[in-house]
Amino acid sequence: MSSNLLKLENVHAFYGKSHILHGVDMRVGEGEIVSLLGRNGAGRSTTVKTIMGLVDGHGSVRFRDKEILGHKAFEIAHQGLGYVPENRDIFPKLTVHQNLMLGEKRAHKKPRWGFADMYTMFPRLKERQHTEAGVLSGGEQQMLTLCRTLMGDPDLIMIDEPTEGLAPKIVELVAEYLKELKRRGVSVLLVEQKLTIALEISERCYVMGHGRIVFEGTPAQLRADAYIRKEWLEV
Template identity: 85%
Template structure:
């Protein structure tokens, strides 16, 4: 489905990604782990066309490198950025409707689905998004991306700075995606959640993939955890 091979990226003269490789299969949750500055966010931004890359990013056998972000989104890839990027002066419902993809047939996700997953959004549907709490804004961003009916969703640090109860909601959200057959590439620092919901994990260090395996493999590899994950 998604196949990344020998991916390099630069910020000016700074070489950030060094030959990254990874795959995400249909209906699979894959976690991309690593310390801050390891290149995880740059990887998903490069896949999404927000950072210029060199190498290959293939999606259903079509090359994505060189396409604009909106073209990549229209091909069925959703992206939830770390900074959320909600529209603060629009209501919750208006934000959700902006994410809706107009196409023939019945979309997999509707407003009712969003409100069922996160009842708090229904309570706040007519409230300006800018006055929501951080957790509510994260819920809104996750749901707005789903309204685009993606086949793959890339989520950057969805639990960062959230209260434990909201973290549990995000974990349930990820499991719901899996139940509906949507592929997920999850950038996450909380190892517990990543290992709970993922089928496979990649660990990044200094812009390269230093480990690939199952959650069980990672739990059993004390060296990788100590060298590349633990603070």
């Protein structure tokens, strides 16, 4: 088993007085793709926001065996955690290339990724590199958000609903992109509603319901567990 890169123990989180996460335990190993599944409102996005320091939580969140719960988001990002939010956070008035430049970290070590990698993975971005990001299609904006996060060279990237509202062809591109991350040793925590993509690319899955983990196992085990799928996943 791969060693833990990220480990959550008994994590609780609140929005104001609302208690959203109820003692979440989870882990992501080195170079592993893990999916966090569940219906809307189950607490999946709150989990990644808590890890990223955007929601107050208590319990323990360790990254590379170092406690990060309670740290600021920018400090957590500098540790090597990347986060791609659901709302496709681009700078609409800047070009595609300028958006990617903003993702670069001025670090001492040579990053794993450069502009050439991004343009090879998504040739469409190369064609549009001098275009303002605000006029791109939803799928292109999603590619740009993913690539900009990667330019910061994270060791673990958390991606919230990357295929939401995308055409099937673009969904396939996103799946290829996630496999490429794994090939290069980047760990992925994928928050996803589409079971097909999650089961195709993940080594392990967690299912969440009412702010708790209700299932942990391999895609094969989840496929075989009709009760969990019916109770916690199917709409």
